[in-house]
Amino acid sequence: MKKLTIIDIARLAGVGKSTVSRVINNDKKVSQETKERVLEVIKENNYKPSQSAQNMRLKKNKVIGIINTRLESKSETKVIKNILNTLYEDNYDAIILESLFSQEKTVEHIEVLKNKNIAGIIIFAISTLEYNFLKKLKIPIIMVAKKVEGFTSIAYDDYGAIKCILNYLIKNKYKNIAYIGVDNKDITTGFQRYSAYRDYTIKYNKENISYFGDFSYNSGYNLAKQLFLEEKQVDSIVCASDSIALGVKKYLDKHQIKKVIVTGVGNDPLIKFLYDDYISISFGYDTVGKLAGEAILDKIKKKDIKDIIIDGNITL
Amino acid sequence: MKKLTIIDIARLAGVGKSTVSRVINNDKKVSQETKERVLEVIKENNYKPSQSAQNMRLKKNKVIGIINTRLESKSETKVIKNILNTLYEDNYDAIILESLFSQEKTVEHIEVLKNKNIAGIIIFAISTLEYNFLKKLKIPIIMVAKKVEGFTSIAYDDYGAIKCILNYLIKNKYKNIAYIGVDNKDITTGFQRYSAYRDYTIKYNKENISYFGDFSYNSGYNLAKQLFLEEKQVDSIVCASDSIALGVKKYLDKHQIKKVIVTGVGNDPLIKFLYDDYISISFGYDTVGKLAGEAILDKIKKKDIKDIIIDGNITL
DNA sequence: TTGTATGCGTTATCAT
């Protein structure tokens, strides 16, 4: 049972091999009648065009480059998993590369991908990096996580997510809400998430109790410590991420502070298991992955696609 | 600056293209002299053979299939990350597929991979699955995580890891050690890890205090509860995984049981951040990934490779 | 609408 080629199908269908090729590629210039006959034969014999022959002929590989930040990130892994599934359905493969938040690495990876004649690139955008150099590339590109001007982007609604949590807290009678986040240099997870909090303090005329560090557990722990050393009276703490929230939680636990509720972003099941009253908001990472996969495929097929904003959802 | 082909190189080096091809493929039948000249030209012009042309000609794609269990697993992600880096260095791509611990899915994935004329497969082996059907395949296969008879395997030393932890506890004067693990149907993480504990009880003539469930946080929690309801007197609990240990820890915390030390497997930084006295053992997942990548490439190149056993290391 | 011929960049076969 050796593999069939386009010639075999042509012979079996009683047509020329170019006709078969046209059918495969959905060329309009083929009569409905012959098209059906050819499709029939293809199906009967379970014929699959040789990927490598197509790649060679078209000088384009059915491969998508994915530049993510770091595979250890749970949410990112989830997104990637769903990107992969979407790509596989269309018989695309993927090359997964980690930027590790470095501009240099990103540039390097792009160079590698260019040499591979890949069909498209999905980039997990980072606020602090510069992507203008990509605009010269003629390769379709999709940005994920953050809107990047000049590129089709699938972005998280960072502002809306924190606003959503704040509204939830307000509705549940929490009155003194603090915020622990990351530096505003990070436009999305830093500036935008914080902005929602700042706007809340302005709108409701509350004291702005906010602290900034990085995404580490320790940063959350230390900032919580600072907050309580300064004797701020709070009944809830909104954190920019689950990891920060975990640090905060550890501090509260250690000092037997029981009545302060903590919220985060990411919906890590582990934290929710540990702390029954933990509230997290997540962006539906599965959906994001699916959308990103579909977006890059659409872009390759020259369909025009619009930016997508992903809302966050509270999970208690 | 269009891409150079083998013909360009041949012309520039003043040889036939077959000679260039021979040089590329390290054929012995080419004089040292011409070989050097050709290599020089290749280097000067930064010539890279077209992957797709090679793939087509050889009817083999430079792609490795990776069948893992689930991408959400941190340790597995780490292994995969290092597999990828190793493969990329040799210009291999990867297709990552999740078995989700299902025999059916595994079979399905293999079918997909077969159709793609991939060069090799790396499988994260699962005790409860049956891999004999793979023996008919002529594709190089490497098993990871667990020794599978008849396949080259890179396996974790599950027995040794628990033994290592037990020895550590004994050395530190812990006298009443309990064990919480998973069902013995799982040969490696179930049976083998437990066996180390059982052998300890026999050797030191201790009461065998062991409980079995699954890998969930909740299972750990519930089994810890059971242990204390039965009023077992223990000073330490050895768990088969970090996730189980986390459940146990939650129970201890909740009931203010402070003097019992808990150990796990996996070295999850999160748990270690939360609990300063937590002891975990890990298998050097980075190394495993690198070894697995190298192993499959060696196997493809017909080098003969031996099974590898990965030891665990305690990290306090 | 359909078929024929050509070329994509390799490697393998066969001479030389």
Add this chain to the structure above:
DNA sequence: ATGATAACGCATACAA
């Protein structure tokens, strides 16, 4: 040891 030549399976320009 080396070179000419024929595949590999497909898409496409051109001819019909």
